[in-house]
Amino acid sequence: MSTTDFSKQLNNLQLFLFNFAMRLTNNHEKAKDLVQDTSLRAFRYREKFQMGTNFKGWIATIMRNTFINNYRKEKRQRTVSEPVEELAYSLESTTIPSYAAEINLRMQEIHHKIDQIGELYSVPFLMHYRGYEYQEIANYLSLPMGTVKSRIFTARKKLKDAIERVTS
Structure with missing residues (x-):
């Protein structure tokens, strides 16, 4: 396709x-x-367009991918523009206990609840909690990824039930 034909179709x-972008x-x-x-x-990649394919679909795919890439880039670039002092003040919360001993007791209770759900569920849950991705956990434990996801879900459910029993 010549440059003029390409420009005409694009125009x-x-x-x-515009409607798709809206x-x-x-x-x-x-x-x-x-x-x-x-x-x-x-226009930059017009040579990659293959004659006989759907031009409108090709352009729509470029737009969708451009939108997704821009969205991801904006998401990464969002930063806090407030001074650090204001940020630190806003992070303070009245729901967090002010005594280190009380915090330690609560953490001990949570770890105890995690230990009670069994190693089968606690190991993948703790790995996920520490930031490992599902695939990394699956590789480490030599399990299918679906099994890892299921065990993490079950661990969350068991922990939620155990915590609700204590609070009610």
Whole structure:
């Protein structure tokens, strides 16, 4: 496809692209930016378009992927712009006990409850709690990932039931 034909087809889809962008962003200005980014990327990679395929679908896929990538980038870039003192003050809570001894007792109770649910459930639960991903836990325990997810879910349920029995 020649550059002029490509440009004509892209121009014919501008209204479609804007409407699609509005559904993704729910913001007029962001939708215009997304259409512009999509058009730029489509034009940059026009050689990758294969004749005989759905041009509208190809453009829509570029827009969707651009939106997702921008969303993820914005999510990573969100930072707190308040001074550290204000942030530290906002993190203080009245629900947290002020005495270290009371905190230690509560943590001991929680660890005791975790020990009571059995090693079968507590090991994957604690690994997940410490930040391991499901696949890492599955590899370490030589289990299918579905089994790991099931055991973590069951551990949460058992812990919730045990804690509710104590508080009620």
